[in-house]
Amino acid sequence: MDSVLRVQGRIGQRTLLMTTAALPLTGWTVHTIAMHRRLAASSRDPLTGALRRDSFEPRIQRFLTRYGDQALLAVCDVNDFKQYNDRFGHDVGDLILARTAARVIQWAGSHGIVGRLGGDGGDEFIVAARIAPGRRTIRMTQLHQALREPITTEHGQVLPVAVAIGHATPDVIGTRDRSRLMRAADGAMYESKETGAAVQATIEHANAASVNGRRAGRLGTAHPVVSAA
Structure with a gap:
């Protein structure tokens, strides 16, 4: 009888030790999951769901290095974005940004990377996507068309939207460096404002003079915002 009790006692103590050891582990697991969720949330812009600059820059560089051409x-x-805020209020401006980001994110797909430029007040987005050279034209046409779809507010206002798009690729620019490709795409984007079409960046865009990191010269606007009835 005593031997049975001693065995049961040893089993009970072992079970207690295992249970006690498991409790901190479970608590730490919950804490770790919560921490990862907070980190993930902090890496994204809360309005649009796009990545913040300090998160998207290293990811885009890895993306470019991995997929190359x-x-x-x-x-x-977003063309004339300030006019949305001035004419319709900041809630409408926020809606424009959120819908535009959602469209870009959907176009980029699950493996794409979408970031918001310019911080909380930025109306620009950067996107990295894997696209075979032979499909670039059709895919950029799809993005351009998607971003031109009017946006309806909760009050039923139908607002025309125009988004300038410039895009750059390593084979055309001759580099996989994120900064240089961004510079080229940025220059092409400003040309898009004047032409109304998505523009493929060239070496000239990458080498264009800039002011404060942005392309110098006249920044035309092809699609002014019009008042909704």
């Missing part, structure tokens, strides 16, 4: 880097800018 199949990688495409695009800069998308």
Whole structure:
């Protein structure tokens, strides 16, 4: 009888030790999951769901290094964005940004990378997507068309939207460097404002003079915002 009790006692103590050891582990697991969720949330812009600059820059560079000539880097800018805020209020401006980001994210797909440029007040997005050279034209046409779809507010206002798009690829620019490709795409984006079409960046865009990191020269606007009835 005593031997049975001693065995049961040893089993009970072992079970208690295992249970006690498991409790901190479970608590730490919950804490770790919560921490990862907070980190993931902090890496994304809360309005649009796009990545913040300190998160998207290293990811895009890895993306470019990995996919090379199949990688495409695009800069998308909402034309005359300030007028939405001035005419319709900041809630409408926020809606424009959120819908535009959602469209870009959907176009980029699950393996694409979408970031918001310019911080909380930025109306530009950068996107990296894997696209075979032979499909660039059709894919950029699809993005351009998607971003031109009117946006309806909760009050039923139908607002026309135009987004300038410039895109750069390593094979055309001759580099996989994120900064240089961004510069080229940015220059092409400003040309897009004047032409109304998505523009493929060339070496000239990458080498264009800039002011404060942005392309110098006249920044035309092809699609002014019009008042909704």
